[in-house]
Amino acid sequence: MAHTVGGGSLLIAWQLKDKRVLIVGGGEVASQRIDSILTTDAHITVVSPHDGLNPRTRRFINEHTHRIAYHDRPFAGLEELQGMDMVLTALDDVELSRSICNMSRNARIPVNAADIPDSCDFYFGSQIRDGPLQIMISTNGNGPRMANLVKKKLQNALSGVEGQTITKVGELRAQLKIRAPGVGGELGKKRMKWMTSVCNAWEMEELALLDDMMMHKLLDDGWENDRVPTFAEVGGKANPRSFNITWFPAVGPTIGFVAGALCTLLVVAARRR
Amino acid sequence: MAHTVGGGSLLIAWQLKDKRVLIVGGGEVASQRIDSILTTDAHITVVSPHDGLNPRTRRFINEHTHRIAYHDRPFAGLEELQGMDMVLTALDDVELSRSICNMSRNARIPVNAADIPDSCDFYFGSQIRDGPLQIMISTNGNGPRMANLVKKKLQNALSGVEGQTITKVGELRAQLKIRAPGVGGELGKKRMKWMTSVCNAWEMEELALLDDMMMHKLLDDGWENDRVPTFAEVGGKANPRSFNITWFPAVGPTIGFVAGALCTLLVVAARRR
Numbered sequence: 052m053a054h055t056v057g058g059g060s061l062l063i064a065w066q067l068k069d070k071r072v073l074i075v076g077g078g079e080v081a082s083q084r085i086d087s088i089l090t091t092d093a094h095i096t097v098v099s100p101h102d103g104l105n106p107r108t109r110r111f112i113n114e115h116t117h118r119i120a121y122h123d124r125p126f127a128g129l130e131e132l133q134g135m136d137m138v139l140t141a142l143d144d145v146e147l148s149r150s151i152c153n154m155s156r157n158a159r160i161p162v163n164a165a166d167i168p169d170s171c172d173f174y175f176g177s178q179i180r181d182g183p184l185q186i187m188i189s190t191n192g193n194g195p196r197m198a199n200l201v202k203k204k205l206q207n208a209l210s211g212v213e214g215q216t217i218t219k220v221g222e223l224r225a226q227l228k229i230r231a232p233g234v235g236g237e238l239g240k241k242r243m244k245w246m247t248s249v250c251n252a253w254e255m256e257e258l259a260l261l262d263d264m265m266m267h268k269l270l271d272d273g274w275e276n277d278r279v280p281t282f283a284e285v286g287g288k289a290n291p292r293s294f295n296i297t298w299f300p301a302v303g304p305t306i307g308f309v310a311g312a313l314c315t316l317l318v319v320a321a322r323r324r
Numbered sequence: 325m326a327h328t329v330g331g332g333s334l335l336i337a338w339q340l341k342d343k344r345v346l347i348v349g350g351g352e353v354a355s356q357r358i359d360s361i362l363t364t365d366a367h368i369t370v371v372s373p374h375d376g377l378n379p380r381t382r383r384f385i386n387e388h389t390h391r392i393a394y395h396d397r398p399f400a401g402l403e404e405l406q407g408m409d410m411v412l413t414a415l416d417d418v419e420l421s422r423s424i425c426n427m428s429r430n431a432r433i434p435v436n437a438a439d440i441p442d443s444c445d446f447y448f449g450s451q452i453r454d455g456p457l458q459i460m461i462s463t464n465g466n467g468p469r470m471a472n473l474v475k476k477k478l479q480n481a482l483s484g485v486e487g488q489t490i491t492k493v494g495e496l497r498a499q500l501k502i503r504a505p506g507v508g509g510e511l512g513k514k515r516m517k518w519m520t521s522v523c524n525a526w527e528m529e530e531l532a533l534l535d536d537m538m539m540h541k542l543l544d545d546g547w548e549n550d551r552v553p554t555f556a557e558v559g560g561k562a563n564p565r566s567f568n569i570t571w572f573p574a575v576g577p578t579i580g581f582v583a584g585a586l587c588t589l590l591v592v593a594a595r596r597r
């Protein structure tokens with residue numbers, strides 16, 4: 052896979068905790084935008100005449116009353132942008148959309164206008180989410196359909212344990228920081244090195260099974276002695292679900308071998324009679 | 325895989341074409357930031373005393389003189405932010421880093437401070453790039469090491485043809501827009517529907533092999549008649565590389581079957597003698 056210099060976007064994880072996002076419009080694309088913003092902790096304001104709401108947008112507004120403020124009116128002008136941290140337009144009216152983009156840009160508020168790529172500070176992409184794990188697929192405007200095909204490939208590659216693993220590693224790091232507090236410096240490097248060693252030595256499936264008692268033992272026996280105990284050493288027991296995953300490649304040939312032997316025996320037995 | 329509401333970041337593809345990015349610092353993290361920004365078309369300014377540059381940062385500055393402006397000095401104050409569209413700090417000095425964050429936020433310039441998550445408008449994540457295809461993996465601050473492990477899983481799931489496929493689909497869409505121009509409306513929907521049908525009907529490996537002649541035939545025979553010709557119909561020839569990929573799962577059992585049959589025959593033959 053080629054590393055390519057230039058021509059790309061900067062893929063980033065934008066922080067929206069306690070921020071305010073304005074969505075202008077209520078149709079299908081607006082409902083996709085609401086869905087995207089609901090994955091964050093932002094406060095959402097939707098501005099759209101009621102008859103412009105599609106069923107999904109209406110459902111979001113009804114189900115998330117504590118997160119979404121809804122104003123049944125067309126976009127009223129510059130005052131709508133007051134206090135907003137991000138603006139998303141999802142309108143059929145391209146001229147209005149462009150004008151909202153310009154107002155937002157003048158106010159230095161990041162803005163995305165559906166269907167007008169050259170007016171956007173940023174694009175959306177296909178997303179995969181599993182707890183703290185988020186994955187984004189961008190084709191840089193070369194086709195949302197392709198992004199979805201790639202998304203399916205990637206989803207198939209994930210075992211489903213990744214989110215849980217990342218949560219547990221985050222908890223372990225937090226507990227380590229309580230034992231060995233401070234920002235940066237030599238201690239910070241030592242913490243990072245030890246965490247990396249644990250993540251390298253253990254399987255993802257093992258990390259996902261860490262409980263409070265195992266974490267304490269891991270820190271007591273491991274961090275304090277500058278070593279990495281095994282999963283079994285801290286009391287880990289193999290999960291029946293993760294049973295012998297490495298043997299699976301041998302199953303096909305084995306079944307084939309037995310079937311081949313049986314068929315041959317049958318043929319030989321039939322010919323003897 | 326659970327869909328999770330709340331608690332996440334908004335993963336977006338930030339547009340930096342012809343924008344200006346300030347990087348304060350010159351160490352290892354600064355070199356990672358330069359690497360990230362070089363994937364875009366932004367102009368980069370690096371501010372750091374020369375003795376604070378690590379070898380990789382120095383190499384980037386020497387190799388990309390047309391993209392990177394380097395100032396051999398410590399951060400000089402608010403005037404450094406003049407005309408900047410994004411600010412990234414990569415400093416050991418946490419206080420200075422925080423103060424640059426505050427200046428940037430007051431000037432409404434998006435800012436990321438390495439190692440100070442609560443001061444960041446956005447985070448970076450692990451990235452995969454293949455031409456127009458970009459993938460980002462974020463663990464929402466729960467461990468860069470885990471992001472890299474997930475990255476490896478995803479890289480293994482990609483065949484390497486995806487970037488080329490997306491490029492060709494983008495070219496096809498561009499040619500279609502020349503034939504059937506205009507933004508939005510019924511025609512826009514018809515274009516999108518036809519493109520989706522083609523992407524669904526063809527294999528990725530086939531789309532990647534589209535050349536100019538095949539694209540013309542696909543548009544002549546397909547778009548004009550509102551149908552989707554097959555790869556072979558527009559003159560496509562199977563790539564030897566993509567040979568019978570769907571047969572691979574049968575190879576193991578088949579080899580097993582033959583081996584089982586042979587072994588049984590040998591045993592039977594040995595017993596007859």
